Amino acid sequence: MSDFQAWMAAQQARVETALTEALPEARHAPQRLHDAMRYAVLGGGKRVRPLLAFAAGELAQADPLRVTRAAIAVEMIHAYSLVHDDMPAMDNDVLRRGKPTVHVEFDEATALLAGDALQSLAFEALAQPGLADDAAVQLNMLNILAAASGSRGMAGGQAIDLESVGKPLELPELEFMHILKTGALIRASVNLGALCGKPMSEADMKNLDHYAKCVGLAFQVVDDVLDAEASTATLGKTAGKDAASNKPTYVSLLGLAEARQLAGELRADAHAALAGFGEEAARLRQLADYIVLREF
Protein backbone atom coordinates (compact mmCIF):
# COMPACT_ATOMS: atom_id res chain seq x y z
CA MET A 1 0.00 0.00 0.00
CA SER A 2 1.45 3.38 -0.97
CA ASP A 3 1.76 6.17 1.53
CA PHE A 4 -1.16 7.92 -0.20
CA GLN A 5 -3.35 4.82 -0.04
CA ALA A 6 -2.55 4.45 3.65
CA TRP A 7 -3.43 8.10 4.22
CA MET A 8 -6.74 7.67 2.39
CA ALA A 9 -7.61 4.57 4.39
CA ALA A 10 -6.82 6.36 7.65
CA GLN A 11 -9.02 9.37 6.78
CA GLN A 12 -11.83 7.11 5.57
CA ALA A 13 -11.72 5.21 8.85
CA ARG A 14 -11.73 8.47 10.79
CA VAL A 15 -14.82 9.66 8.87
CA GLU A 16 -16.62 6.36 9.35
CA THR A 17 -16.05 6.49 13.11
CA ALA A 18 -17.17 10.10 13.35
CA LEU A 19 -20.30 9.47 11.26
CA THR A 20 -21.13 6.40 13.36
CA GLU A 21 -20.99 8.55 16.49
CA ALA A 22 -22.77 11.60 15.05
CA LEU A 23 -25.76 9.72 13.62
CA PRO A 24 -28.55 9.01 16.13
CA GLU A 25 -28.50 5.41 17.32
CA ALA A 26 -31.01 3.12 15.65
CA ARG A 27 -32.39 2.07 19.05
CA HIS A 28 -33.62 5.61 19.71
CA ALA A 29 -37.09 6.64 18.48
CA PRO A 30 -38.02 7.13 15.73
CA GLN A 31 -36.13 3.91 15.16
CA ARG A 32 -37.02 3.20 11.55
CA LEU A 33 -35.98 6.71 10.53
CA HIS A 34 -32.69 6.49 12.42
CA ASP A 35 -32.08 3.05 10.95
CA ALA A 36 -32.60 4.46 7.44
CA MET A 37 -30.30 7.42 8.11
CA ARG A 38 -27.50 5.11 9.24
CA TYR A 39 -28.11 2.77 6.30
CA ALA A 40 -27.80 5.71 3.90
CA VAL A 41 -24.55 7.05 5.31
CA LEU A 42 -22.47 4.26 6.85
CA GLY A 43 -20.33 1.56 5.35
CA GLY A 44 -19.85 2.76 1.83
CA GLY A 45 -18.55 5.34 -0.56
CA LYS A 46 -15.09 6.60 -1.38
CA ARG A 47 -15.59 9.63 0.91
CA VAL A 48 -14.02 11.87 -1.75
CA ARG A 49 -15.42 15.07 -0.20
CA PRO A 50 -14.08 14.31 3.30
CA LEU A 51 -10.70 13.40 1.74
CA LEU A 52 -10.59 16.79 0.03
CA ALA A 53 -11.49 18.51 3.31
CA PHE A 54 -8.69 16.66 5.14
CA ALA A 55 -6.18 17.48 2.41
CA ALA A 56 -7.13 21.19 2.51
CA GLY A 57 -7.00 21.03 6.29
CA GLU A 58 -3.41 19.75 6.13
CA LEU A 59 -2.51 22.69 3.90
CA ALA A 60 -3.96 25.08 6.51
CA GLN A 61 -2.46 23.15 9.43
CA ALA A 62 -5.91 22.56 10.85
CA ASP A 63 -6.72 20.41 13.87
CA PRO A 64 -7.90 17.09 12.36
CA LEU A 65 -10.70 16.91 14.96
CA ARG A 66 -12.16 20.11 13.57
CA VAL A 67 -11.80 18.99 9.97
CA THR A 68 -13.51 15.72 10.83
CA ARG A 69 -16.62 17.62 11.93
CA ALA A 70 -16.65 19.70 8.75
CA ALA A 71 -16.04 16.55 6.71
CA ILE A 72 -18.97 14.63 8.17
CA ALA A 73 -21.25 17.62 7.62
CA VAL A 74 -20.38 17.65 3.91
CA GLU A 75 -20.70 13.86 3.68
CA MET A 76 -24.18 13.97 5.27
CA ILE A 77 -25.28 16.50 2.65
CA HIS A 78 -23.85 14.25 -0.07
CA ALA A 79 -25.56 11.17 1.40
CA TYR A 80 -28.95 12.89 1.69
CA SER A 81 -28.71 13.99 -1.95
CA LEU A 82 -28.08 10.39 -3.07
CA VAL A 83 -31.11 9.15 -1.09
CA HIS A 84 -33.39 11.72 -2.73
CA ASP A 85 -31.82 11.36 -6.20
CA ASP A 86 -32.43 7.60 -6.14
CA MET A 87 -36.16 7.99 -5.43
CA PRO A 88 -38.72 7.11 -8.12
CA ALA A 89 -39.61 10.78 -8.65
CA MET A 90 -36.00 11.44 -9.66
CA ASP A 91 -33.59 8.80 -11.04
CA ASN A 92 -35.53 5.75 -9.80
CA ASP A 93 -32.45 3.70 -8.95
CA VAL A 94 -32.82 0.48 -6.98
CA LEU A 95 -29.14 -0.22 -6.28
CA ARG A 96 -26.43 1.97 -4.77
CA ARG A 97 -22.97 0.66 -3.90
CA GLY A 98 -24.28 -2.87 -4.41
CA LYS A 99 -27.06 -2.49 -1.84
CA PRO A 100 -30.78 -1.73 -2.32
CA THR A 101 -31.38 2.03 -2.25
CA VAL A 102 -33.03 3.50 0.84
CA HIS A 103 -36.55 3.72 -0.58
CA VAL A 104 -36.28 0.06 -1.67
CA GLU A 105 -34.83 -1.21 1.61
CA PHE A 106 -37.29 0.90 3.66
CA ASP A 107 -40.04 2.82 1.84
CA GLU A 108 -40.43 6.09 -0.04
CA ALA A 109 -41.74 8.12 2.89
CA THR A 110 -38.87 6.97 5.09
CA ALA A 111 -36.35 7.76 2.34
CA LEU A 112 -37.79 11.24 1.93
CA LEU A 113 -37.66 11.92 5.68
CA ALA A 114 -34.24 10.31 6.14
CA GLY A 115 -32.83 12.64 3.47
CA ASP A 116 -34.52 15.64 5.07
CA ALA A 117 -33.22 14.74 8.52
CA LEU A 118 -29.69 14.13 7.22
CA GLN A 119 -29.63 17.63 5.79
CA SER A 120 -30.65 19.06 9.18
CA LEU A 121 -28.05 16.92 10.92
CA ALA A 122 -25.32 18.20 8.61
CA PHE A 123 -25.99 21.78 9.70
CA GLU A 124 -26.28 20.68 13.31
CA ALA A 125 -22.83 19.05 13.08
CA LEU A 126 -21.30 22.15 11.53
CA ALA A 127 -22.92 24.47 14.10
CA GLN A 128 -21.45 22.76 17.17
CA PRO A 129 -19.24 25.27 18.97
CA GLY A 130 -15.46 25.24 18.50
CA LEU A 131 -14.99 24.42 14.83
CA ALA A 132 -12.98 27.63 14.36
CA ASP A 133 -11.21 29.95 16.79
CA ASP A 134 -13.54 32.74 15.69
CA ALA A 135 -17.27 31.98 15.74
CA ALA A 136 -17.72 34.42 12.85
CA VAL A 137 -15.52 32.17 10.69
CA GLN A 138 -17.72 29.24 11.63
CA LEU A 139 -20.83 31.20 10.61
CA ASN A 140 -19.13 31.73 7.26
CA MET A 141 -18.57 27.97 7.02
CA LEU A 142 -22.28 27.38 7.60
CA ASN A 143 -23.05 29.90 4.89
CA ILE A 144 -20.71 28.16 2.46
CA LEU A 145 -22.28 24.74 3.10
CA ALA A 146 -25.84 26.08 2.86
CA ALA A 147 -25.18 27.94 -0.39
CA ALA A 148 -23.41 24.91 -1.88
CA SER A 149 -26.37 22.68 -1.01
CA GLY A 150 -29.24 24.87 -2.18
CA SER A 151 -30.86 26.04 -5.40
CA ARG A 152 -27.72 27.83 -6.56
CA GLY A 153 -25.66 24.79 -5.69
CA MET A 154 -26.26 21.05 -5.56
CA ALA A 155 -30.09 21.04 -5.57
CA GLY A 156 -30.11 23.55 -8.44
CA GLY A 157 -27.71 21.41 -10.46
CA GLN A 158 -29.95 18.41 -9.92
CA ALA A 159 -32.95 20.44 -11.16
CA ILE A 160 -31.09 21.44 -14.33
CA ASP A 161 -30.00 17.82 -14.81
CA LEU A 162 -33.62 16.63 -14.67
CA GLU A 163 -34.76 19.30 -17.10
CA SER A 164 -31.97 18.39 -19.51
CA VAL A 165 -33.05 14.81 -20.19
CA GLY A 166 -33.71 14.54 -23.92
CA LYS A 167 -32.66 18.14 -24.55
CA PRO A 168 -29.62 19.10 -26.59
CA LEU A 169 -27.49 20.86 -23.94
CA GLU A 170 -24.50 22.80 -25.24
CA LEU A 171 -21.13 22.42 -23.53
CA PRO A 172 -21.40 25.66 -21.45
CA GLU A 173 -24.83 24.56 -20.14
CA LEU A 174 -23.51 21.10 -19.30
CA GLU A 175 -20.62 22.71 -17.46
CA PHE A 176 -22.95 25.07 -15.56
CA MET A 177 -25.07 22.09 -14.52
CA HIS A 178 -22.09 20.12 -13.20
CA ILE A 179 -20.51 23.14 -11.50
CA LEU A 180 -23.71 23.27 -9.44
CA LYS A 181 -24.56 19.59 -9.13
CA THR A 182 -21.25 18.11 -8.01
CA GLY A 183 -18.83 21.05 -8.15
CA ALA A 184 -20.45 23.20 -5.49
CA LEU A 185 -20.18 20.61 -2.72
CA ILE A 186 -16.63 19.65 -3.72
CA ARG A 187 -15.58 23.30 -3.56
CA ALA A 188 -17.31 23.61 -0.19
CA SER A 189 -15.38 20.57 1.08
CA VAL A 190 -12.04 22.14 0.18
CA ASN A 191 -12.96 25.57 1.52
CA LEU A 192 -14.38 24.23 4.79
CA GLY A 193 -11.29 22.10 5.38
CA ALA A 194 -9.06 25.13 4.91
CA LEU A 195 -11.23 27.38 7.11
CA CYS A 196 -10.76 24.96 10.02
CA GLY A 197 -7.08 25.91 10.05
CA LYS A 198 -4.86 28.97 10.16
CA PRO A 199 -6.15 31.99 8.26
CA MET A 200 -4.85 32.04 4.68
CA SER A 201 -4.33 35.04 2.42
CA GLU A 202 -7.09 35.96 0.01
CA ALA A 203 -4.86 35.02 -2.92
CA ASP A 204 -4.14 31.59 -1.44
CA MET A 205 -7.86 30.98 -0.78
CA LYS A 206 -8.57 31.96 -4.37
CA ASN A 207 -5.99 29.52 -5.72
CA LEU A 208 -7.34 26.80 -3.48
CA ASP A 209 -10.87 27.49 -4.69
CA HIS A 210 -9.70 27.32 -8.30
CA TYR A 211 -8.07 23.96 -7.56
CA ALA A 212 -11.39 22.76 -6.12
CA LYS A 213 -13.32 23.98 -9.15
CA CYS A 214 -11.01 22.09 -11.54
CA VAL A 215 -11.12 18.93 -9.46
CA GLY A 216 -14.91 19.08 -9.19
CA LEU A 217 -15.32 19.36 -12.94
CA ALA A 218 -12.66 16.72 -13.62
CA PHE A 219 -14.52 14.38 -11.29
CA GLN A 220 -17.63 14.65 -13.46
CA VAL A 221 -15.79 14.37 -16.79
CA VAL A 222 -14.08 11.19 -15.55
CA ASP A 223 -17.43 9.82 -14.34
CA ASP A 224 -18.82 10.29 -17.84
CA VAL A 225 -15.79 8.65 -19.41
CA LEU A 226 -15.95 5.68 -17.04
CA ASP A 227 -19.68 5.29 -17.65
CA ALA A 228 -19.16 5.23 -21.42
CA GLU A 229 -16.17 2.86 -21.21
CA ALA A 230 -17.80 0.45 -18.81
CA SER A 231 -20.76 -0.03 -21.07
CA THR A 232 -18.61 -0.27 -24.18
CA ALA A 233 -16.63 -3.03 -22.58
CA THR A 234 -19.28 -4.92 -20.69
CA LEU A 235 -22.50 -4.21 -22.56
CA GLY A 236 -21.17 -3.87 -26.09
CA LYS A 237 -22.87 -0.50 -26.46
CA THR A 238 -21.14 2.76 -27.26
CA ALA A 239 -22.46 4.46 -24.15
CA GLY A 240 -24.01 3.48 -20.86
CA LYS A 241 -26.84 4.52 -18.63
CA ASP A 242 -26.57 8.22 -19.38
CA ALA A 243 -26.79 7.75 -23.13
CA ALA A 244 -29.60 5.24 -22.68
CA SER A 245 -31.60 7.80 -20.73
CA ASN A 246 -30.66 10.42 -23.31
CA LYS A 247 -28.77 12.54 -20.78
CA PRO A 248 -26.12 14.81 -22.26
CA THR A 249 -22.61 13.95 -21.02
CA TYR A 250 -19.09 15.12 -21.76
CA VAL A 251 -18.64 11.99 -23.84
CA SER A 252 -21.81 12.54 -25.86
CA LEU A 253 -20.84 16.16 -26.53
CA LEU A 254 -17.09 15.77 -27.00
CA GLY A 255 -16.51 12.13 -27.80
CA LEU A 256 -14.42 9.80 -25.66
CA ALA A 257 -10.96 10.97 -26.71
CA GLU A 258 -11.66 14.66 -26.26
CA ALA A 259 -13.41 14.06 -22.92
CA ARG A 260 -10.32 12.23 -21.70
CA GLN A 261 -8.15 15.08 -22.88
CA LEU A 262 -10.36 17.58 -21.01
CA ALA A 263 -9.96 15.57 -17.80
CA GLY A 264 -6.19 15.70 -18.27
CA GLU A 265 -6.28 19.47 -18.82
CA LEU A 266 -8.36 20.00 -15.70
CA ARG A 267 -5.87 17.91 -13.74
CA ALA A 268 -3.04 20.11 -15.03
CA ASP A 269 -5.03 23.25 -14.12
CA ALA A 270 -5.61 21.88 -10.62
CA HIS A 271 -1.88 21.32 -10.17
CA ALA A 272 -1.10 24.78 -11.54
CA ALA A 273 -3.44 26.37 -8.99
CA LEU A 274 -1.37 24.76 -6.23
CA ALA A 275 1.96 25.93 -7.67
CA GLY A 276 2.42 28.58 -4.98
CA PHE A 277 2.11 26.05 -2.17
CA GLY A 278 4.83 23.76 -0.93
CA GLU A 279 4.89 20.23 0.41
CA GLU A 280 1.82 20.87 2.58
CA ALA A 281 -0.28 20.69 -0.60
CA ALA A 282 0.99 17.19 -1.41
CA ARG A 283 -2.28 15.47 -0.46
CA LEU A 284 -4.29 17.88 -2.59
CA ARG A 285 -2.04 17.10 -5.56
CA GLN A 286 -2.36 13.37 -4.97
CA LEU A 287 -6.14 13.66 -4.75
CA ALA A 288 -6.31 15.50 -8.09
CA ASP A 289 -4.33 12.64 -9.64
CA TYR A 290 -6.44 10.03 -7.89
CA ILE A 291 -9.69 11.58 -9.10
CA VAL A 292 -8.57 11.88 -12.72
CA LEU A 293 -6.54 8.69 -13.05
CA ARG A 294 -8.84 6.19 -11.30
CA GLU A 295 -9.64 3.27 -13.60
CA PHE A 296 -7.95 4.57 -16.74
Added chain:
Amino acid sequence: MSDFQAWMAAQQARVETALTEALPEARHAPQRLHDAMRYAVLGGGKRVRPLLAFAAGELAQADPLRVTRAAIAVEMIHAYSLVHDDMPAMDNDVLRRGKPTVHVEFDEATALLAGDALQSLAFEALAQPGLADDAAVQLNMLNILAAASGSRGMAGGQAIDLESVGKPLELPELEFMHILKTGALIRASVNLGALCGKPMSEADMKNLDHYAKCVGLAFQVVDDVLDAEASTATLGKTAGKDAASNKPTYVSLLGLAEARQLAGELRADAHAALAGFGEEAARLRQLADYIVLREF
Protein backbone atom coordinates in the same frame (compact mmCIF):
# COMPACT_ATOMS: atom_id res chain seq x y z
CA MET B 1 -59.47 45.84 13.65
CA SER B 2 -58.14 45.33 17.15
CA ASP B 3 -54.67 46.44 18.13
CA PHE B 4 -53.63 42.78 18.14
CA GLN B 5 -55.04 42.15 14.70
CA ALA B 6 -53.22 45.20 13.37
CA TRP B 7 -49.99 43.96 14.96
CA MET B 8 -50.42 40.54 13.38
CA ALA B 9 -51.12 42.06 9.96
CA ALA B 10 -48.03 44.25 10.24
CA GLN B 11 -45.75 41.31 11.16
CA GLN B 12 -47.26 39.13 8.44
CA ALA B 13 -46.57 41.85 5.88
CA ARG B 14 -43.02 42.21 7.17
CA VAL B 15 -42.45 38.47 6.80
CA GLU B 16 -43.94 38.40 3.31
CA THR B 17 -41.65 41.20 2.17
CA ALA B 18 -38.58 39.57 3.70
CA LEU B 19 -39.40 36.18 2.19
CA THR B 20 -40.00 37.77 -1.22
CA GLU B 21 -36.53 39.31 -1.05
CA ALA B 22 -34.73 36.29 0.41
CA LEU B 23 -36.05 33.76 -2.09
CA PRO B 24 -34.11 33.57 -5.38
CA GLU B 25 -35.94 35.35 -8.19
CA ALA B 26 -37.85 33.11 -10.56
CA ARG B 27 -36.04 34.64 -13.55
CA HIS B 28 -32.72 33.21 -12.31
CA ALA B 29 -31.72 29.67 -13.33
CA PRO B 30 -32.81 27.09 -12.44
CA GLN B 31 -36.05 28.94 -13.09
CA ARG B 32 -38.57 26.16 -12.58
CA LEU B 33 -37.02 25.29 -9.23
CA HIS B 34 -37.00 28.91 -8.07
CA ASP B 35 -40.56 29.33 -9.30
CA ALA B 36 -41.61 26.30 -7.23
CA MET B 37 -39.79 27.57 -4.14
CA ARG B 38 -41.58 30.92 -4.34
CA TYR B 39 -44.91 29.20 -5.01
CA ALA B 40 -44.43 27.07 -1.89
CA VAL B 41 -43.59 29.94 0.44
CA LEU B 42 -45.22 33.17 -0.70
CA GLY B 43 -48.76 34.45 -0.45
CA GLY B 44 -50.26 32.16 2.10
CA GLY B 45 -50.38 30.86 5.62
CA LYS B 46 -51.02 32.44 8.98
CA ARG B 47 -47.29 32.75 9.66
CA VAL B 48 -47.84 31.53 13.23
CA ARG B 49 -44.16 30.68 13.75
CA PRO B 50 -42.90 34.11 12.64
CA LEU B 51 -45.55 35.75 14.84
CA LEU B 52 -44.26 33.81 17.83
CA ALA B 53 -40.69 34.82 17.00
CA PHE B 54 -41.69 38.50 16.79
CA ALA B 55 -43.60 38.29 20.07
CA ALA B 56 -40.62 36.68 21.82
CA GLY B 57 -38.37 39.27 20.20
CA GLU B 58 -40.48 42.06 21.71
CA LEU B 59 -40.08 40.46 25.13
CA ALA B 60 -36.27 40.49 24.65
CA GLN B 61 -36.25 43.98 23.11
CA ALA B 62 -34.73 42.57 19.94
CA ASP B 63 -34.09 44.54 16.77
CA PRO B 64 -37.05 43.62 14.51
CA LEU B 65 -34.69 43.37 11.52
CA ARG B 66 -32.84 40.56 13.25
CA VAL B 67 -36.02 38.81 14.30
CA THR B 68 -37.29 39.03 10.72
CA ARG B 69 -34.31 37.02 9.52
CA ALA B 70 -34.82 34.37 12.19
CA ALA B 71 -38.54 34.34 11.40
CA ILE B 72 -38.09 33.71 7.69
CA ALA B 73 -35.61 30.92 8.41
CA VAL B 74 -38.19 29.14 10.55
CA GLU B 75 -40.93 29.78 7.99
CA MET B 76 -38.80 28.31 5.18
CA ILE B 77 -38.33 25.13 7.24
CA HIS B 78 -42.08 25.01 7.84
CA ALA B 79 -42.82 25.58 4.13
CA TYR B 80 -40.39 22.88 2.99
CA SER B 81 -41.98 20.40 5.39
CA LEU B 82 -45.41 21.10 3.92
CA VAL B 83 -44.13 20.56 0.37
CA HIS B 84 -42.65 17.18 1.28
CA ASP B 85 -45.58 16.14 3.51
CA ASP B 86 -48.02 16.77 0.66
CA MET B 87 -46.18 14.45 -1.74
CA PRO B 88 -47.71 11.13 -2.81
CA ALA B 89 -45.16 9.16 -0.76
CA MET B 90 -46.44 10.91 2.38
CA ASP B 91 -49.93 12.43 2.79
CA ASN B 92 -50.71 12.68 -0.94
CA ASP B 93 -52.57 16.00 -0.68
CA VAL B 94 -53.51 17.88 -3.83
CA LEU B 95 -54.67 21.14 -2.25
CA ARG B 96 -52.99 23.45 0.24
CA ARG B 97 -54.42 26.83 1.20
CA GLY B 98 -56.87 26.53 -1.69
CA LYS B 99 -54.12 26.12 -4.31
CA PRO B 100 -52.74 22.95 -5.95
CA THR B 101 -49.85 21.54 -3.93
CA VAL B 102 -46.34 21.99 -5.33
CA HIS B 103 -46.01 18.49 -6.82
CA VAL B 104 -49.38 18.96 -8.56
CA GLU B 105 -48.64 22.47 -9.86
CA PHE B 106 -45.10 21.48 -10.91
CA ASP B 107 -44.04 17.82 -10.63
CA GLU B 108 -42.80 15.43 -7.96
CA ALA B 109 -39.10 15.85 -8.72
CA THR B 110 -39.40 19.63 -8.57
CA ALA B 111 -41.35 19.43 -5.30
CA LEU B 112 -38.69 17.19 -3.79
CA LEU B 113 -35.88 19.53 -4.83
CA ALA B 114 -37.78 22.70 -3.91
CA GLY B 115 -38.25 21.35 -0.40
CA ASP B 116 -34.60 20.36 -0.18
CA ALA B 117 -33.43 23.77 -1.41
CA LEU B 118 -35.77 25.60 0.98
CA GLN B 119 -34.21 23.77 3.89
CA SER B 120 -30.72 24.85 2.74
CA LEU B 121 -31.93 28.41 2.25
CA ALA B 122 -33.33 28.51 5.79
CA PHE B 123 -29.89 27.77 7.22
CA GLU B 124 -28.29 30.20 4.80
CA ALA B 125 -30.64 32.95 6.02
CA LEU B 126 -29.89 32.19 9.65
CA ALA B 127 -26.12 32.08 9.06
CA GLN B 128 -25.84 35.58 7.56
CA PRO B 129 -23.60 37.64 9.85
CA GLY B 130 -25.06 40.02 12.40
CA LEU B 131 -28.10 38.22 13.74
CA ALA B 132 -26.75 38.47 17.28
CA ASP B 133 -24.08 40.68 18.88
CA ASP B 134 -22.11 37.56 19.68
CA ALA B 135 -21.46 35.13 16.80
CA ALA B 136 -21.42 32.28 19.32
CA VAL B 137 -25.06 33.07 20.17
CA GLN B 138 -25.89 32.89 16.49
CA LEU B 139 -24.19 29.49 16.21
CA ASN B 140 -26.44 28.39 19.06
CA MET B 141 -29.45 29.64 17.08
CA LEU B 142 -28.37 27.53 14.10
CA ASN B 143 -28.05 24.55 16.39
CA ILE B 144 -31.54 25.11 17.76
CA LEU B 145 -33.09 25.32 14.30
CA ALA B 146 -31.19 22.28 13.00
CA ALA B 147 -32.13 20.15 16.01
CA ALA B 148 -35.78 21.25 15.80
CA SER B 149 -35.91 20.31 12.11
CA GLY B 150 -34.22 16.92 12.20
CA SER B 151 -34.92 13.38 13.30
CA ARG B 152 -35.33 14.34 16.94
CA GLY B 153 -37.61 17.21 15.91
CA MET B 154 -39.99 17.88 13.03
CA ALA B 155 -38.83 15.15 10.62
CA GLY B 156 -38.85 12.61 13.45
CA GLY B 157 -42.39 13.57 14.44
CA GLN B 158 -43.50 13.13 10.86
CA ALA B 159 -41.92 9.66 10.79
CA ILE B 160 -43.79 8.65 13.96
CA ASP B 161 -47.00 10.10 12.50
CA LEU B 162 -46.66 7.94 9.37
CA GLU B 163 -45.95 4.82 11.42
CA SER B 164 -48.98 5.48 13.62
CA VAL B 165 -51.64 5.24 10.89
CA GLY B 166 -53.97 2.44 11.85
CA LYS B 167 -52.15 1.79 15.12
CA PRO B 168 -53.69 2.38 18.54
CA LEU B 169 -51.40 5.14 19.92
CA GLU B 170 -51.75 5.90 23.59
CA LEU B 171 -51.95 9.52 24.77
CA PRO B 172 -48.26 9.78 25.82
CA GLU B 173 -47.16 8.49 22.40
CA LEU B 174 -49.48 10.92 20.62
CA GLU B 175 -48.06 13.75 22.72
CA PHE B 176 -44.48 12.66 21.98
CA MET B 177 -45.28 12.65 18.26
CA HIS B 178 -46.75 16.15 18.32
CA ILE B 179 -44.01 17.56 20.55
CA LEU B 180 -41.63 16.58 17.75
CA LYS B 181 -43.79 17.16 14.68
CA THR B 182 -45.15 20.65 15.36
CA GLY B 183 -43.90 21.48 18.85
CA ALA B 184 -40.18 21.48 18.09
CA LEU B 185 -40.35 24.16 15.41
CA ILE B 186 -42.74 26.30 17.46
CA ARG B 187 -40.36 26.16 20.41
CA ALA B 188 -37.50 27.02 18.10
CA SER B 189 -39.44 30.05 16.82
CA VAL B 190 -39.92 31.42 20.32
CA ASN B 191 -36.35 30.70 21.39
CA LEU B 192 -34.80 32.18 18.25
CA GLY B 193 -36.89 35.35 18.57
CA ALA B 194 -35.70 35.80 22.14
CA LEU B 195 -32.06 35.07 21.30
CA CYS B 196 -32.08 37.94 18.79
CA GLY B 197 -32.51 40.33 21.72
CA LYS B 198 -30.93 41.14 25.07
CA PRO B 199 -29.60 38.17 27.02
CA MET B 200 -32.22 36.77 29.38
CA SER B 201 -31.68 34.85 32.60
CA GLU B 202 -31.69 31.07 32.45
CA ALA B 203 -34.89 31.01 34.51
CA ASP B 204 -36.61 33.41 32.12
CA MET B 205 -35.53 31.38 29.09
CA LYS B 206 -36.87 28.26 30.80
CA ASN B 207 -40.24 29.89 31.41
CA LEU B 208 -40.35 31.12 27.85
CA ASP B 209 -39.56 27.65 26.58
CA HIS B 210 -42.31 26.18 28.74
CA TYR B 211 -44.73 28.73 27.29
CA ALA B 212 -43.68 27.62 23.79
CA LYS B 213 -44.11 23.96 24.64
CA CYS B 214 -47.67 24.57 25.90
CA VAL B 215 -48.57 26.70 22.89
CA GLY B 216 -47.15 24.12 20.48
CA LEU B 217 -49.19 21.32 21.99
CA ALA B 218 -52.31 23.50 22.26
CA PHE B 219 -51.93 24.32 18.57
CA GLN B 220 -52.18 20.63 17.69
CA VAL B 221 -55.03 19.86 20.08
CA VAL B 222 -57.03 22.74 18.59
CA ASP B 223 -56.24 21.52 15.06
CA ASP B 224 -57.69 18.12 15.95
CA VAL B 225 -60.79 19.72 17.49
CA LEU B 226 -61.34 21.95 14.46
CA ASP B 227 -60.87 19.01 12.09
CA ALA B 228 -63.46 16.96 13.96
CA GLU B 229 -65.91 19.86 14.27
CA ALA B 230 -65.62 20.94 10.64
CA SER B 231 -66.54 17.53 9.38
CA THR B 232 -69.32 17.06 11.88
CA ALA B 233 -70.86 20.30 10.73
CA THR B 234 -70.23 20.20 7.02
CA LEU B 235 -69.98 16.52 6.18
CA GLY B 236 -72.38 15.09 8.73
CA LYS B 237 -69.69 12.72 9.98
CA THR B 238 -68.41 12.52 13.52
CA ALA B 239 -64.83 13.09 12.50
CA GLY B 240 -62.91 14.38 9.55
CA LYS B 241 -59.89 13.52 7.48
CA ASP B 242 -57.82 12.21 10.38
CA ALA B 243 -60.46 9.75 11.52
CA ALA B 244 -61.13 8.74 7.92
CA SER B 245 -57.45 7.87 7.47
CA ASN B 246 -57.52 6.13 10.87
CA LYS B 247 -54.96 8.52 12.38
CA PRO B 248 -55.05 8.84 16.15
CA THR B 249 -55.95 12.37 17.30
CA TYR B 250 -56.65 14.08 20.59
CA VAL B 251 -60.34 13.90 19.72
CA SER B 252 -60.27 10.19 18.91
CA LEU B 253 -58.40 9.46 22.15
CA LEU B 254 -60.11 11.92 24.51
CA GLY B 255 -63.40 12.83 22.86
CA LEU B 256 -64.34 16.34 21.75
CA ALA B 257 -65.22 17.80 25.15
CA GLU B 258 -62.09 16.59 26.89
CA ALA B 259 -59.86 17.67 23.99
CA ARG B 260 -61.34 21.17 24.24
CA GLN B 261 -60.70 21.17 27.95
CA LEU B 262 -57.09 20.12 27.39
CA ALA B 263 -56.60 23.04 24.98
CA GLY B 264 -57.95 25.37 27.66
CA GLU B 265 -55.59 23.94 30.28
CA LEU B 266 -52.60 24.31 27.99
CA ARG B 267 -53.60 27.93 27.37
CA ALA B 268 -53.72 28.51 31.13
CA ASP B 269 -50.31 26.85 31.52
CA ALA B 270 -48.89 29.06 28.79
CA HIS B 271 -50.13 32.16 30.61
CA ALA B 272 -48.79 30.89 33.92
CA ALA B 273 -45.33 30.44 32.39
CA LEU B 274 -45.36 34.14 31.48
CA ALA B 275 -46.46 35.27 34.97
CA GLY B 276 -43.00 36.62 35.85
CA PHE B 277 -42.93 38.88 32.81
CA GLY B 278 -44.60 42.27 32.51
CA GLU B 279 -46.28 44.13 29.70
CA GLU B 280 -43.51 43.17 27.24
CA ALA B 281 -45.01 39.67 27.16
CA ALA B 282 -48.40 40.99 26.03
CA ARG B 283 -48.05 39.75 22.45
CA LEU B 284 -47.06 36.28 23.64
CA ARG B 285 -50.19 36.18 25.81
CA GLN B 286 -52.37 37.35 22.95
CA LEU B 287 -50.87 34.72 20.65
CA ALA B 288 -51.62 31.94 23.14
CA ASP B 289 -55.24 33.12 23.20
CA TYR B 290 -55.34 33.44 19.42
CA ILE B 291 -54.01 29.92 18.88
CA VAL B 292 -56.42 28.30 21.32
CA LEU B 293 -59.54 30.40 20.69
CA ARG B 294 -59.51 30.57 16.86
CA GLU B 295 -62.79 29.35 15.44
CA PHE B 296 -64.38 28.18 18.69
